[in-house]
Amino acid sequence: MRIAGPLLIAFALWYSPAQANEEIVAGLSQNRVAITADFSGSEIMIYGAVKRDAPPPGSAPLEVIVTVEGPSAPISVRRKERRAGIWVNTDEIQINRAPSFYAVASTGPMDRVLSQTEDLRHKITLFRAISAVGTKSKVEDAENFVDALIRIRSREDQFRVMEGSIQFTEQTLFRADIGLPANLTEGNYRVRLFLTRSGTVVDKIERRIFVRKEGLERILYNLSREQPLIYGILSLLIALAAGYGASAAFRLIRR
Amino acid sequence: MQIYLPIAEVSVNAFGLLGIGGGVGFLSGLFGVGGGFLITPLLFFIGIPPAIAVATGANQVVASSVSGVLAQFKRKAVDLPMGTVLLLGGLAGSTVGVWVFAALTAAGQVDLFVQLVYVLFLGFIGLTMFVESARALMRSKKTGGPIRRAHTHNWVHGLPFKMKFRASGLYISVLPPLMVGALVGFLAAIMGVGGGFIMVPAMIYLLGMPTKVVIGTSLFQIIFVTAFTTLMHAITANTVDMLLAILLIVGGVIGAQFGSVVGAKLKAEQLRILLSLLVIAVAGKIALDLLLEPQEFYSLTPGRLP
Numbered sequence A: 001m002r003i004a005g006p007l008l009i010a011f012a013l014w015y016s017p018a019q020a021n022e023e024i025v026a027g028l029s030q031n032r033v034a035i036t037a038d039f040s041g042s043e044i045m046i047y048g049a050v051k052r053d054a055p056p057p058g059s060a061p062l063e064v065i066v067t068v069e070g071p072s073a074p075i076s077v078r079r080k081e082r083r084a085g086i087w088v089n090t091d092e093i094q095i096n097r098a099p100s101f102y103a104v105a106s107t108g109p110m111d112r113v114l115s116q117t118e119d120l121r122h123k124i125t126l127f128r129a130i131s132a133v134g135t136k137s138k139v140e141d142a143e144n145f146v147d148a149l150i151r152i153r154s155r156e157d158q159f160r161v162m163e164g165s166i167q168f169t170e171q172t173l174f175r176a177d178i179g180l181p182a183n184l185t186e187g188n189y190r191v192r193l194f195l196t197r198s199g200t201v202v203d204k205i206e207r208r209i210f211v212r213k214e215g216l217e218r219i220l221y222n223l224s225r226e227q228p229l230i231y232g233i234l235s236l237l238i239a240l241a242a243g244y245g246a247s248a249a250f251r252l253i254r255r
Numbered sequence B: 001m002q003i004y005l006p007i008a009e010v011s012v013n014a015f016g017l018l019g020i021g022g023g024v025g026f027l028s029g030l031f032g033v034g035g036g037f038l039i040t041p042l043l044f045f046i047g048i049p050p051a052i053a054v055a056t057g058a059n060q061v062v063a064s065s066v067s068g069v070l071a072q073f074k075r076k077a078v079d080l081p082m083g084t085v086l087l088l089g090g091l092a093g094s095t096v097g098v099w100v101f102a103a104l105t106a107a108g109q110v111d112l113f114v115q116l117v118y119v120l121f122l123g124f125i126g127l128t129m130f131v132e133s134a135r136a137l138m139r140s141k142k143t144g145g146p147i148r149r150a151h152t153h154n155w156v157h158g159l160p161f162k163m164k165f166r167a168s169g170l171y172i173s174v175l176p177p178l179m180v181g182a183l184v185g186f187l188a189a190i191m192g193v194g195g196g197f198i199m200v201p202a203m204i205y206l207l208g209m210p211t212k213v214v215i216g217t218s219l220f221q222i223i224f225v226t227a228f229t230t231l232m233h234a235i236t237a238n239t240v241d242m243l244l245a246i247l248l249i250v251g252g253v254i255g256a257q258f259g260s261v262v263g264a265k266l267k268a269e270q271l272r273i274l275l276s277l278l279v280i281a282v283a284g285k286i287a288l289d290l291l292l293e294p295q296e297f298y299s300l301t302p303g304r305l306p
Helices: A004-014 A116-122 A126-131 A142-155 A216-226 A228-254 B014-031 B036-045 B050-074 B080-107 B110-143 B175-191 B196-206 B211-237 B242-265 B268-291
Strands: A022-028 A032-035 A042-052 A062-069 A072-083 A086-099 A102-106 A135-137 A159-162 A167-169 A173-180 A187-197 A200-213 B002-004 B011-013 B162-165 B170-173 B298-302
Touching (some): A022 A200, A042 A062, A086 B110, A116 A187, A142 A159, A142 B298, A200 A216, A216 A228, A216 B242, A228 B211, B011 B014, B014 B050, B014 B196, B014 B242, B036 B050, B080 B162, B080 B211, B110 B175, B110 B196, B110 B268, B175 B196
Parallel strands (some): A032 A200
Antiparallel strands (some): A042 A173, A062 A102, A167 A173
C-alpha cells in the first residue's frame, strides 16, 4: 500500500476529470473507395460529435483536428547543383516512409489548436508526419529536403493543409470534408481524429478507409504482377493488332 | 475525360494521351523513327513515372512501327535482308547496352549520362543531317536535279562476306550493317529508345542506302527491338501500363498512317531536313534543361536508392 498510495495520486492527477469526460464519436461517409478506370477523385465526409458526461470544463474552447494519411513508401529527394556549367543532381536524402497522401484539417490555425510537444508526440502536422520517420543522409540541411518534398507534393495536391476548414457547432458537432485526389495510391488510409483543448490532446480515435482498384484496373494490375510474361505478350499482341488494324482500315478508306 | 491508369497509378486526360500518341505516330510514319525519343519525355511531362513512361513508350512504338511498316511494305520500301542483318547486330549491341546501363545505375548519375548522350548524339546527327540535306536541297533547286550518286566507293566495299541487298541497290559486305546495328542497339538500350533517329542517318550516310528504303527498313527492325524491350520491362519491372499503351496506340497507329501518306509526297531531301530539325529541337531542349537554372532544385524519386 505504501507504494500504491503515491502512484494512485499521480494517476488521479494525470487522469484529471476534465480530460476524462470528453470523448469523440465519429463516422465516415464511406470507408471504401473503389478506383475504377474513370476514377476522378473522391470526397470523404468525416463527421462526429463530442460525448460528455458533464458540462464542458474551463473557458478554453475545444478544437478538432482530422488527418488522413495514405500508404507510405520510401522516397529519395535529390538536389541539383551547377557543376562545370551544367545542372546535375548532387546531394540526396532517403526518406524511409513518406506518405503518398496526407491531409490535415482543423478548426483553427495549427499553432493555436496544437502545442509543439503534442505535435511531436502525435506527429500531426505535415512536417512532423514526414520527418518523424527516419531519414538517412549525409547532408547537413536535411530539413530543406523535407521542405522540398512537402512543397512538391503539395503542388501536386497530394499534401493538403486545411486550417479552419472543420465546422464545429456548439462545441459538440463537427464535420470535415476531405477530397481525395484522382492520383490515389491503392492501400489502407488512416484517418485520425484529435480533440484538443489549449493545445493539449484530450481524446483521439482512429478509423480506416480502404482504397482498392476495381474492375478493369484490378484485373490488369493483378495480371501484370502475377503473370508478367502473359501480360507482356498481351501488350505486344494489342500493339500488333492495332498497328495492323489501322493499316488495313486505311487501305479500305483509300480505295 | 480523366482516366485512371492501373499501373502508373495516376489519373490523366484520355484525349491528351490520344493527342500525344497521334502526334508522335505521325512523325513516326513520316520519318521512319519509332518516336521513343519524343514519347518518353512527353510522358514524363504529363506526370507518368519515368520507368513506366519508358516501358509503355516502347510498347506504343511497336504499334506505330507495325502500322508504318505495313504502309511501307505496300510501297516495296522495306529491305528485309538488310533489316535482318541490322537487327542481328542490334540485339547483340543492346544486350551489351543493357549491361552497361545496369552498371551505370549502380554507380549513380545515370540520368546525367543519358542526358549527355542524348545531347551529343542528337545534336551531332541533327546538325550533320541538316547541313547535308540543306546542301542537297539547294543543289536540286539550282540545276533541276542532278544525278545523285547513291553511294561512293570506299574501304567499306573491300570487306568480305558480300551480300546483295536488292531493295537498297547495294552489294556490300554484311560487316558494316552488323556494326551499325550493334552500335545503334547499344545506344538505344542506354537511351531507352528504339534508335530509329540514329539508325536512319546511319543507313543513309554510313551504308549509302536510298532514303525511301531506309524508312521502311528502319521501322522493320525497330519493331523487334522495342518488342524485346517491352517484354523485358514487363517481366523484370512490371512497368508496362496497358491502359496507357492502348490510348497512345490508338492515337499512334492513326497518326502513323497519315504520316506515311504525307511522307510519300515529300522529297527525300525535304524529309531529311525536317527530321534533322526535329532532332536538333529535342537535343536543344535537353541541353537547355542541363544549362538553365531549374525552377525547382529538388526532385523526388520514388523507391529506395541503391
